[in-house]
Amino acid sequence: FKKSLKFNNSNIMLMAGKGKRVKDLNVPKPFLNINGFQSFKYVLKKFGSKKNIIITHRKYNKKIKEKNFKIHLINETKSMLSTVQKSRNTFKKYKKFFLTSCDCYGEFNKIHFNKFLKKNEPNLVIFGYDLSNLQKSLINAHTTLEIKKNKLFKINVKKSSGNSQIGHAGFFWIDNDDVFNFIEHFKKSKKLNREAIIDDYFKYLFDRKKIKISYYKLNKYIHIGSVLEYKEFKYWEDYFLNENRKTN
Numbered sequence: 001f002k003k004s005l006k007f008n009n010s011n012i013m014l015m016a017g018k019g020k021r022v023k024d025l026n027v028p029k030p031f032l033n034i035n036g037f038q039s040f041k042y043v044l045k046k047f048g049s050k051k052n053i054i055i056t057h058r059k060y061n062k063k064i065k066e067k068n069f070k071i072h073l074i075n076e077t078k079s080m081l082s083t084v085q086k087s088r089n090t091f092k093k094y095k096k097f098f099l100t101s102c103d104c105y106g107e108f109n110k111i112h113f114n115k116f117l118k119k120n121e122p123n124l125v126i127f128g129y130d131l132s133n134l135q136k137s138l139i140n141a142h143t144t145l146e147i148k149k150n151k152l153f154k155i156n157v158k159k160s161s162g163n164s165q166i167g168h169a170g171f172f173w174i175d176n177d178d179v180f181n182f183i184e185h186f187k188k189s190k191k192l193n194r195e196a197i198i199d200d201y202f203k204y205l206f207d208r209k210k211i212k213i214s215y216y217k218l219n220k221y222i223h224i225g226s227v228l229e230y231k232e233f234k235y236w237e238d239y240f241l242n243e244n245r246k247t248n
Helices: 020-025 039-047 080-085 110-120 133-137 183-189 198-207 227-247
Strands: 010-015 051-056 070-073 095-101 104-107 124-130 144-148 151-156 166-176 213-217 220-223
Touching: 010 039, 010 080, 020 227, 039 095, 039 104, 080 183, 080 198, 095 104, 104 166, 110 213, 124 144, 124 198, 124 220, 133 227, 151 198, 151 213, 166 220, 183 198, 198 213
Parallel strands: 010 051, 010 095, 051 070, 124 213
Antiparallel strands: 095 166, 104 220, 124 166, 144 151, 144 166
């Protein structure tokens, strides 16, 4: 992979879920192969943060061999939002950190991003990306963003809009744990016929102007959160490996 971003910020990775969407692959999502690495290691290497904290459960913890990761154990959860709720004591120890998952990463310029943070002073940064053709075809699989004049205008949770071709990335930059102070208010106000996800919570914060949220566009984005996306990734990975062999 290209050079890691090497951020001074901490990286808190959430991997305490069940990974139901990739169950058919017979390998837990954090341990899927990406360019010869287990996916969770690959994502952590891409960010290159000085401190890596993994929030996971005992079943996954047994598979993590490295000792340079700080591990916090919780019971298995149904969503990132549930994991956050059970991990508040861990979150309170850190400021200005990335909140990541094991199935996605993005390419962006570190210097430009740091200038962006200094200028905007956000509590939360939501990252956007151009949806791939496959992602556009997976109706209601991805949250989309409506952007006007490079500013976040609307969040469409798990659905697309005719006004948007920008996806809502699965990782975030967070100023401090205060971002999650409104979860109980959100739970009381939500009217959903499904399990609430972290996208729902951030939409709640944005719509009600609870905190300062900024939008940042990624240069590239890789997401392997579903079987089809992972198979597409592996197809092109194998294709370019074979092409390189022919060239060399």
